[in-house]
Amino acid sequence: MTTQAAPLTAGPVRVVGTGLLxxxxxxxxxxxxxxxxxxxxxxxxxxxxxxMGAGEPVGEASPEPALVxxxxxxxxxxxxxxxMLRRHPGAVVTDVASVKAVIAAEVAAGGQDGARYVxxxxxxxxxxxxxxxxxxxxxxxxxxVIAPTGDADPAAVAAxxxxxxxxxxxxxxxxxxxxxxxxxxxxxxxxxxxxxxxSLLVEAPESALSLAGQGLRDVTxxxxxxxxxxxxxxxxxxxxxxxxxxxxxAGIDSLIEGLDKAAASGPLAPGAVGALSRVIDAGNxxxxxxxxxxxxxxxxxxxxxxxxxxxxxxxGRLFGExxxxxxxxxxxxxxxxxxxxxxxxxxxxxxxxxxALEDGLTNRGWRVVAE
Numbered sequence: 001m002t003t004q005a006a007p008l009t010a011g012p013v014r015v016v017g018t019g020l021l022x023x024x025x026x027x028x029x030x031x032x033x034x035x036x037x038x039x040x041x042x043x044x045x046x047x048x049x050x051x052m053g054a055g056e057p058v059g060e061a062s063p064e065p066a067l068v069x070x071x072x073x074x075x076x077x078x079x080x081x082x083x084m085l086r087r088h089p090g091a092v093v094t095d096v097a098s099v100k101a102v103i104a105a106e107v108a109a110g111g112q113d114g115a116r117y118v119x120x121x122x123x124x125x126x127x128x129x130x131x132x133x134x135x136x137x138x139x140x141x142x143x144x145v146i147a148p149t150g151d152a153d154p155a156a157v158a159a160x161x162x163x164x165x166x167x168x169x170x171x172x173x174x175x176x177x178x179x180x181x182x183x184x185x186x187x188x189x190x191x192x193x194x195x196x197x198x199s200l201l202v203e204a205p206e207s208a209l210s211l212a213g214q215g216l217r218d219v220t221x222x223x224x225x226x227x228x229x230x231x232x233x234x235x236x237x238x239x240x241x242x243x244x245x246x247x248x249x250a251g252i253d254s255l256i257e258g259l260d261k262a263a264a265s266g267p268l269a270p271g272a273v274g275a276l277s278r279v280i281d282a283g284n285x286x287x288x289x290x291x292x293x294x295x296x297x298x299x300x301x302x303x304x305x306x307x308x309x310x311x312x313x314x315x316g317r318l319f320g321e322x323x324x325x326x327x328x329x330x331x332x333x334x335x336x337x338x339x340x341x342x343x344x345x346x347x348x349x350x351x352x353x354x355x356a357l358e359d360g361l362t363n364r365g366w367r368v369v370a371e
Contacts, residue, residue, distance in 0.1 A: 008166050011036070013066070014038075014067070019131065020126060020129050025071065026038060028136040029055075029166065029167070030136075039058045067092050068092070077103050082111075092160065095120070100177075100180055104119055104149050118148045121183070123187075180237050185240075255275065302348070307342050318345060328350075332348070
């Protein structure tokens with residue numbers, strides 16, 4: 001019989017803001033038997049988080065918290081952090097907003113004990129928001145940035161690091177501005193790029209939308225995000241996001257120039273093919289730098305494509321038979337066409353296992369599609 005290690009986080013923990021992140025943090029801590037106090041300006045959001053088992057609402061008899069987690073939108077996080085530092089002079093205070101430099105500056109100018117404040121940001125989320133989308137395992141295996149200022153107490157930094165570890169995350173240390181520069185490239189600009197592409201669909205004819213495939217779904221998936229929350233995030237990180245968009249615009253301008261040459265003088269117009277090829281090639285280079293599974297070095301996999309009937313239990317049957325063949329699925333994508341009764345499961349496996357998996361599935365009656 002195994003025993004669960006004692007959590008690093010000392011309670012009570014007060015979670016201010018019971019949206020997706022706040023409620024997920026609270027649920028994870030309650031799973032470790034850490035006492036959690038909940039606070040939210042919305043009574044209905046607070047009641048939902050309570051009913052989900054995330055903790056108990058703050059009351060007059062609530063003991064002083066040892067750690068306060070501010071999980072409000074970034075445009076109000078700074079004032080809330082300052083208020084928590086003032087109200088709870090013995091507590092470490094962190095926030096989990098997706099911008100850090102502007103909040104650190106607000107805290108530094110706020111006249112409170114900034115040594116007890118450590119900004120942080122779990123790199124996890126969903127397109128859906130609110131407590132109803134919360135998940136105790138939301139942070140498992142995900143980076144969690146710890147972004148202290150130079151004035152932060154080492155014990156406060158250790159407390160926030162312990163919170164991340166308790167929730168299964170991988171702590172990463174960056175200063176606030178390093179964090180904001182990084183998330184502009186890997187999160188904020190991609191969000192805007194996805195939203196811009198998706199906005200082209202607003203006036204697209206139905207005949208075009210009926211042709212939509214997995215590529216469009218992949219590119220636009222994150223476009224279905226909360227506009228108000230993202231507006232607050234983006235203006236809070238305006239300079240790095242603006243710089244990222246200018247770099248993106250330079251690439252778009254190069255593409256437009258090449259396409260205009262081709263439109264005016266034909267597909268083989270001087271400079272047209274080269275301009276387009278350079279942008280696509282740079283994209284290949286960038287994709288190759290994205291860390292692979294479990295955050296390690298990127299690995300190249302072979303894709304085995306299998307037709308799968310759109311019927312209950314078929315995906316589970318496919319997974320079971322892949323397991324029986326002794327092959328691990330490293331990644332999975334499902335592709336559907338409008339009106340089709342089958343989809344295509346793209347199974348990414350290590351190259352050495354691909355041929356045997358194709359043969360094994362074919363022998364078991366699955367239709368394997370050649371690349």
